[in-house]
Amino acid sequence: MQKTQTRNLAITALFVALFLLQTFVPNIGYIRILPALPAITTVPLTVAVYSLLMGPKAGTLFGLFWGLMRLFQAYTQPGDMVSLMLFQNVFIAIVPSVFAGLLPGLIGRIFAKKSTQAREVSYVLAGAATSLANTIFVILLTSLFFMDRSTQLLGYMGNFNQGTPLILALVIALGMNGLIEAVFTAVLTPLIVTPLKKMLRRLQ
Template sequence: MANKKINTIAIFSVFVAIVMLQTFIPCLGYIRFFPALPAITTLPLTVTVFGILMGPKMGGFLGFFWGTLSLFRAYTQPADLVSIMLFQNAVIAIIPRFLAGVVPGLVGKLWQQRHSTRNYLISVAAGVASTLTNTLMVILFTSIFYNHSSKLMSCLGYTDTSKSLIIVLLTALSFNSACEAIFTGILTPLIVVPLRKVLSKRL
């Protein structure tokens, strides 16, 4: 039991270090295609892999840590006005990231080691679900906190304030979300399957 806890802490520490590197090293965790929009992030992949391997509780912890770093980064290293307006809000910065860690852990509970094809599909589904959870929760909370913000609308390139903010956000972030979902969905099984085999012998 003690060895299992030590291994869990060690694995968590490794993933915390990876999240920190992705957060603060340019073009590693955040890839920017459009200057006015938030960057495409590769961090859901890291959180998804950890959530599947370690379960929803630990996945939530890592997601919460990612969200806290997002909040810190929005104040110390803001890259664009949209990110400043969104991620300097603790709810928008933290809760979607927390849920992005919990969801793949819950999906990962469906894992059946005897069915490799099913395992592959489950890991793909977990990766896509984590990414979409993060994006949709950011959009939902943004529409709640900034429902009548003409400043945010103008930053997104919309001068017609009569449009629904949630529709505008879905349109503006659809490219980001699609890229993140494809990236995470493809790479998650390639990382999770061998790691799970190794960890199953240690935990």
């Protein structure tokens, strides 16, 4: 029991360190393509891998940590006005991150006793689900909280008429980022998780 707890603590410390590098070192965790819009993030990959290795409960806590760091960044070093407006809202910062941490662990648990091939497919699904959950919840919560004050947000997003429905503008502006993140995370998650799980089994 103590050996397992020590191993889990070491894994968590490693992933927290990696996450902090992604958060604070430019162009590692957040890659900015369009200056006016939120950056494409590689953080969902780290969240998906950790949740698949450690389970849904630990994944949820890691997602909560991501959300709190998002909130902290929005107040201390926002990269653009859209991120500042969105992620200074505690719900938009935290809720998508928590669900993004929960889902891969749940998917991994559902497929844990399936065949090797099924498990590897589940890693692809878990990776995609992590990024898509984050993007979809950000879009939905932003639409809800900015329903009555969408004009200013649309102005910062650029290239949208003031009459454009906010949710449509968000899907267009953030959806492409979300799809790129989902493909990136879905492809790399099984490539990382599969050998790590084999290594952890040997250490048990």
